[in-house]
Amino acid sequence: MKILAIETSCDETAIAILECSGDEKNAQFRVLGNTLLSQIDIHKEYGGVFPALAKREHAKNLVPILESTLEEAELLHEDTQALSEETRAEIATILSREPGLAGAFFDFITECEPPSIDAIAVTTGPGLEPALWVGVNFARALSLVWNKPVVAVNHMEGHIMAALARRSESGGGTSEEDILEIKDVEMPVLALLISGGHTELVLMKEWLQYELIGATRDDAVGEAFDKVARMLDLPYPGGPEISRLAELARSVESSVPGSRGAPSSDEGAPRDSILGIKLPRPMLHDASCDFSFAGLKTAVLNLLKTRVDITAVEKQHLAREFEDAVAEVLMKKTSRALEETTATTLVLGGGVSANTHIRRVFTHFEDTRCPHVTLRIPAAALTTDNAIMIGLAGFYHAARGDFTDLASLKASGNAHLAP
Ligand code: KG4
Ligand code: ZN
Numbered sequence: 553m554k555i556l557a558i559e560t561s562c563d564e565t566a567i568a569i570l571e572c573s574g575d576e577k578n579a580q581f582r583v584l585g586n587t588l589l590s591q592i593d594i595h596k597e598y599g600g601v602f603p604a605l606a607k608r609e610h611a612k613n614l615v616p617i618l619e620s621t622l623e624e625a626e627l628l629h630e631d632t633q634a635l636s637e638e639t640r641a642e643i644a645t646i647l648s649r650e651p652g653l654a655g656a657f658f659d660f661i662t663e664c665e666p667p668s669i670d671a672i673a674v675t676t677g678p679g680l681e682p683a684l685w686v687g688v689n690f691a692r693a694l695s696l697v698w699n700k701p702v703v704a705v706n707h708m709e710g711h712i713m714a715a716l717a718r719r720s721e722s723g724g725g726t727s728e729e730d731i732l733e734i735k736d737v738e739m740p741v742l743a744l745l746i747s748g749g750h751t752e753l754v755l756m757k758e759w760l761q762y763e764l765i766g767a768t769r770d771d772a773v774g775e776a777f778d779k780v781a782r783m784l785d786l787p788y789p790g791g792p793e794i795s796r797l798a799e800l801a802r803s804v805e806s807s808v809p810g811s812r813g814a815p816s817s818d819e820g821a822p823r824d825s826i827l828g829i830k831l832p833r834p835m836l837h838d839a840s841c842d843f844s845f846a847g848l849k850t851a852v853l854n855l856l857k858t859r860v861d862i863t864a865v866e867k868q869h870l871a872r873e874f875e876d877a878v879a880e881v882l883m884k885k886t887s888r889a890l891e892e893t894t895a896t897t898l899v900l901g902g903g904v905s906a907n908t909h910i911r912r913v914f915t916h917f918e919d920t921r922c923p924h925v926t927l928r929i930p931a932a933a934l935t936t937d938n939a940i941m942i943g944l945a946g947f948y949h950a951a952r953g954d955f956t957d958l959a960s961l962k963a964s965g966n967a968h969l970a971p
Contacts, residue, residue, distance in 0.1 A: 553950060554584070554669040556621075556694075557943030558614075560687030561679025561707045562748065563591040563601045565613040566939035569625040569669065572947040576759045578735040580720065581944060585625035587617045588938055596788050600778065601748075603680045608651070610686040615656040618694075627667040635662060635697065643693045650686050657693060666698040671955070673946025676704040677967030678749060684963035692958050701955040703946040708750060708969045709760075710941035711901035712743045714934040717944055734944065738926065742895035744886050746910075747902030748774035748789070753841050753889045754970050760948055762970035765889045766841025773878060774904045776845040780852050780874055784867050795907050797871035802909075805872075829855065829869050831877045833884075841889045848877055879913045887917070890925060899928050906935040 553573070559566040566589070571582040591609045595601045622628040635643075640658070647654040674691035677684055695702045713734065720731035741756040742765070751768035771779070774791060781790020786797075831851050834844045852874060856862065862870070890898065900914055911929055918927040934941055949955075 553671065553947065554627075555671050555673050555703075555943045555946050555950060556667075556669045556700075557673040557705075557939040557946055558687045558691055559675045559707075559710070559937055559939040559942045560610040560614070560683050560690075561675045561677070562683060562937055563595055563606050563609075564937040565589045565591070565610045565617055566937065566942075567614070567617045567621045568939035568943050569621055569627065570940065570943040570947070572943075572950075574733075574735075576948060576951065577737075579733065579947060581717070581732040581734075581940075581947070583730040583732065583940060584627070585621040585623075586938070586940055587621045587624070589613050589617060592789065599782055599788050601680065603682050606680055607682040607686055610683055611650040611653040614653065614686065614690050615660050619660060622664070622667055625667075627669070629665040629667075630663055631665040633662050633665070633697075639697060642696060646689050646693045646696070650689055653686070653690065657690075661694075661697050666700075669698075669700060671701050671703055671946065671950045672698075673703040673705050673942050673950070674961075675707045675710065675942050676962065677707065677964035679707055679963075679965060681963055681965035684965065688961060688963045692961055695958060701950075702958065702961055703949045703954065704956045704961060705942045705945045705949070706967055706969050707937075707942075708745050708747075708752075708754070708902075709762075709945045711745055711747065711905075711930070712741070712754070712756065712899055713944035713948070714930040714938070714941035715743070715899040715901040715905070715928045716741075717930070717934065718928075719931065732940075732944070737928075738896045740893060740895045741897040741899055742886070742889055742893055743899040743901055744882060744889075744905075745902045746773045746882065746900070746904035748772060748778065748904075750774075750902060751843050751845070752970075753886065755889075755893050755895060760952075764968075764970040765893060766843065766885060768843040768845060770844050770846035771849060773843075773845060773882070774902070776849045776878070777874075777904065779849050780871075783852055783856055784862075784870070789903075791904055791907065794871045794875060795909065797868045798875040799908060801865075801868035801872035804868075829866070829873045831855070831873050833877050833881050836881055836884055841885050841892070843881060843885060845878070845881075848874070875907070875909045879907075879910050882910065883913055883917060886914075887921075890922065896924065897926050897928060898922075901930060903936040905929060906932065
């Protein structure tokens, strides 16, 4: 089964084409084409994603990206296609709210054969609703002209599947690099999903059945990273910048024996560091599996108010302390959730799972304290938003015949994976 996947939930416009085989328990995916266009440089000057701009960029980029992805997949065959007046009018209505997209769409679609794909998978939420709609309407228009069914994919489910996917060791294709597989997944799976808009612990008891175990009560982790980075005058997105500074501080600290105080796990009684930068670990001892990061962010703000000029070294130590606080809370809550759910597979997913320190803390935890739990972390290229992850999740739904009719296909900014 060939799936064309579309992702436009935030500031990445992405399309991928996957050839999927096997079944839920043992699935293989050959990546035939994959294009990702990041808008980071455009949003940087606003210090965050500007929804109207994201929407405009998606509308501008989708057709060129579709063309190049089909070409890469060797599925682009030029041929003049006639469109009935009725279809034209229907598509014009579907794309009426995406400026510029209809013109490019008609030009492209009337000059190529319908490609040999079996389904279209598209992110319908969660995310920025105006951005999501561009992808959803594009998928509806393609579905109409090419007569292909559409799978509605939850973005967070995509992050889970990306973490479960591993590069195939057996290969079997011309390029081993491009074959992924999802197999040997032991249920239940506990997923810690950490991204710009989400921080949640979700349990997958069976394939595609989810239960919410814990969630942030205020800011998402990625949001906290981005806001703290802004306070430190670091560019958007802040996560990678904080990580870079924190790693610098750690490399210096590790070369100075005894330079740091012993870690403390007490909320309100944080550790000392050589620069005396101390941050709280919010809700560490709370009995739930919920999180809170707003207080941590405010603690950074208050700390910065007490320093007129923060030096480069202090910034590094602050970044390190912030990361330590986040990682400690994430680890503690996940560990609690593992105990409560008796999950045997732990997934780390979402953009923040790219974080070197968080990956290190979780890997260490698996190695030392939880050998009975298998940790699955996405490959670097699949960590932040992409369309491959949407194709992976799309396969599981398409294999069950779980398609959505065009009239009910909608974008939903705050779609939930689990009740
Ligand atoms: O999943 P994602 O690409 O988009 C959303 O669905 O939100 O996640 C983006 C978030 C941003 O907040 C970004 O700062 C954060 O992931 N991020 C990181 C790192 N790389 C990206 N946070 C911490 N460390 C990183 N290395
Ligand atoms: Zn994401």
